[in-house]
Amino acid sequence: MTTAPATLELHGVERRFDTPSGPVTALRPTDLAIRPGEFVAISGPSGSGKTTLLHLAALLDRPTGGRLVFAGADTGTLDEAGLDALRRDRIGMVFQAFHLLPRRSVRDNIRFRFRYQRVDAATETARTDEAMAWVGIAHLADREARVLSGGEMQRVAIARAVAGRPDLLLADEPTGNLDQANTRAVMDCFTRLHAAGLTILMVTHNEALLGFATRRFHCADGTLEERR
Amino acid sequence: MSEALRLRRDVAESLRSQPARAALALLAVTIGVTTLTLLLAMVGGLRAEARRMIAAFGAQVVAAAPAPAAVQAGGYRGLDRWRALWAEAEPDRPTALMVRVGAEAEPWRGATVWAVGADLAIVRGWTLQEGRWFDALDEANGARVAVITDAARWAGSPGVGSVGRIGDQPYTVIGIIREGAGVPDGSTRHAGGETLVLVPFAAAERQRLPIEPGGAALFLRAPPEGATETFTARLDALAADPAWRAWQPRWITPDSLLAGIRSWQRIIGLTAGSIAALCLLLGGTTLMSLMLAEVRQRIPEIGLRRALGATRHDVARLFVAESIAITGAAAVMGTALAAVLLAVLDGRVPLPLQRDYFTFVIPAIVSIVIGSVFSFAPARLAAGLSPAAALRNG
Numbered sequence: 135m136t137t138a139p140a141t142l143e144l145h146g147v148e149r150r151f152d153t154p155s156g157p158v159t160a161l162r163p164t165d166l167a168i169r170p171g172e173f174v175a176i177s178g179p180s181g182s183g184k185t186t187l188l189h190l191a192a193l194l195d196r197p198t199g200g201r202l203v204f205a206g207a208d209t210g211t212l213d214e215a216g217l218d219a220l221r222r223d224r225i226g227m228v229f230q231a232f233h234l235l236p237r238r239s240v241r242d243n244i245r246f247r248f249r250y251q252r253v254d255a256a257t258e259t260a261r262t263d264e265a266m267a268w269v270g271i272a273h274l275a276d277r278e279a280r281v282l283s284g285g286e287m288q289r290v291a292i293a294r295a296v297a298g299r300p301d302l303l304l305a306d307e308p309t310g311n312l313d314q315a316n317t318r319a320v321m322d323c324f325t326r327l328h329a330a331g332l333t334i335l336m337v338t339h340n341e342a343l344l345g346f347a348t349r350r351f352h353c354a355d356g357t358l359e360e361r362r
Numbered sequence: 363m364s365e366a367l368r369l370r371r372d373v374a375e376s377l378r379s380q381p382a383r384a385a386l387a388l389l390a391v392t393i394g395v396t397t398l399t400l401l402l403a404m405v406g407g408l409r410a411e412a413r414r415m416i417a418a419f420g421a422q423v424v425a426a427a428p429a430p431a432a433v434q435a436g437g438y439r440g441l442d443r444w445r446a447l448w449a450e451a452e453p454d455r456p457t458a459l460m461v462r463v464g465a466e467a468e469p470w471r472g473a474t475v476w477a478v479g480a481d482l483a484i485v486r487g488w489t490l491q492e493g494r495w496f497d498a499l500d501e502a503n504g505a506r507v508a509v510i511t512d513a514a515r516w517a518g519s520p521g522v523g524s525v526g527r528i529g530d531q532p533y534t535v536i537g538i539i540r541e542g543a544g545v546p547d548g549s550t551r552h553a554g555g556e557t558l559v560l561v562p563f564a565a566a567e568r569q570r571l572p573i574e575p576g577g578a579a580l581f582l583r584a585p586p587e588g589a590t591e592t593f594t595a596r597l598d599a600l601a602a603d604p605a606w607r608a609w610q611p612r613w614i615t616p617d618s619l620l621a622g623i624r625s626w627q628r629i630i631g632l633t634a635g636s637i638a639a640l641c642l643l644l645g646g647t648t649l650m651s652l653m654l655a656e657v658r659q660r661i662p663e664i665g666l667r668r669a670l671g672a673t674r675h676d677v678a679r680l681f682v683a684e685s686i687a688i689t690g691a692a693a694v695m696g697t698a699l700a701a702v703l704l705a706v707l708d709g710r711v712p713l714p715l716q717r718d719y720f721t722f723v724i725p726a727i728v729s730i731v732i733g734s735v736f737s738f739a740p741a742r743l744a745a746g747l748s749p750a751a752a753l754r755n756g
Contacts, residue, residue, distance in 0.1 A: 233662055235375070246670070
């Protein structure tokens with residue numbers, strides 16, 4: 135195990151939601167540290183709190199308790215603009231529903247990664263081409279996203295996420311909408327990205343995918359438990 | 363790529379993905395812009411017409427028009443005695459009669475002939491572009507001379523020195539009134555702007571040209587500082603004089619002349635203004651409701667943008683930009699449509715239409731402002747979405 139500083143640290147992080155029927159705890163106080171180069175997978179049934187944890191890790195949401203440290207920065211001390219900047223420059227996300235722009239080409243969807251980044255056009259192009267080559271979709275570059283298969287869409291989404299060269303890749307049920315063959319292709323992508331040194335946090339309800347990760351956790355009733 | 367180009371591309375992409383929605387909002391605002399432009403053209407036209415009328419009548423001029431029956435009974439001499447009452451009441455201010463006479467005038471086609479006092483040009487502030495005005499000698503001798511408007515010259519007279527015929531007598535043209543401020547021009551509907559042939563009062567009387575009872579007026583030049591207390595008091599005293607009242611005069615001032623126009627302005631302001639405001643309001647609310655629907659439909663995209671680092675401000679700006687793009691396009695289309703309609707309507711409706719810079723620019727600016735104002739709620743809704751909730755929505 136590497137001794138490098140953690141990319142992401144959760145110290146007693148919890149998330150409660152206020153509902154009409156009273157407060158609901160989606161994530162109980164949780165400790166977790168993900169170091170550079172790790173591939174962490176969290177499994178668990180729907181409603182177990184794993185997506186809540188992922189959104190907290192993506193700085194899309196703020197914890198109601200505990201401390202979340204990203205790349206050494208205590209996110210509790212950052213304002214919204216600071217969180218937006220971290221998310222823009224250092225985090226990549228892959229979603230179950232792909233979230234592609236259907237009428238734009240594959241290339242434009244990947245370039246969309248740079249929509250809010252200050253990157254020059256030449257770098258944008260180079261990184262887009264590199265990401266497409268990396269996940270094996272260079273031949274689809276000019277196709278509209280809406281005509282792709284589910285597996286191709288997810289690979290476009292992965293390319294979009296990694297084109298920005300994030301410190302942490304977060305994947306939320308990345309194979310949830312895919313058949314077995316496409317699941318395998320997508321997981322191959324993650325394996326190669328991890329082998330290249332990318333830090334990955336993936337949540338899935340598919341226990342079979344845990345084998346791809348270097349560290350595995352199970353989430354149930356908002357509680358995270360590491361599996362050895 | 364600059365932020366402006368990126369934003370433009372985002373907006374174009376969004377509009378392309380919802381063409382029916384964009385077209386509906388575009389149509390609603392376009393109708394509003396067109397209506398407002400037409401309204402401004404009418405109001406501006408009436409205002410310009412009012413300015414022309416005052417210029418033709420004379421801004422410092424007060425007139426009294428006697429009742430036709432009194433004119434018929436009094437004739438030339440009676441009218442002159444009536445004028446003398448005013449001259450005595452206001453000895454320091456020039457007065458002059460202007461009386462329409464019924465006589466054929468050749469070669470001035472369509473011209474009206476007026477018997478006028480020698481001081482009329484001074485009272486009404488007219489200047490000549492050529493020749494001279496009547497002098498005391500013309501008045502004393504009843505000389506058969508005529509001064510014509512520029513419109514009359516174009517209607518058949520070769521100019522100063524030419525001889526025409528009024529009734530059965532020859533008249534020599536001695537002057538032509540200059541067009542412009544304070545003088546009749548061809549564009550005004552006031553009598554002064556028409557094709558006029560003016561002859562000395564004494565000449566008309568000597569020739570016994572028949573007076574048209576409804577066409578007589580006595581003009582007085584008001585003091586330069588306007589209706590002073592002394593001036594008003596003298597007019598009031600005159601109005602109370604039984605000899606003056608026997609003529610049952612109707613006062614004519616720039617204000618009374620404009621009463622009709624002001625009435626039109628009020629009617630148009632209330633009706634067309636309400637319609638224009640309603641159209642624009644309808645366009646704005648249509649735009650807002652469509653934008654609100656669009657925000658709801660694009661929640662996953664909003665979540666994606668936030669996941670990619672977009673700030674709330676970035677998201678709000680996207681929707682405001684879309685709205686302004688629609689209203690901007692509506693401004694262009696509405697302005698073009700209004701320009702075509704104004705070109706078609708000009709001369710075919712009984713209203714003057716003004717087509718100046720502001721007539722077209724103001725509705726366009728209003729349209730853009732509407733785009734900004736009515737996109738506020740959708741933009742705020744979009745910006746306020748929790749990114750986590752937005753992504754779950756997808």
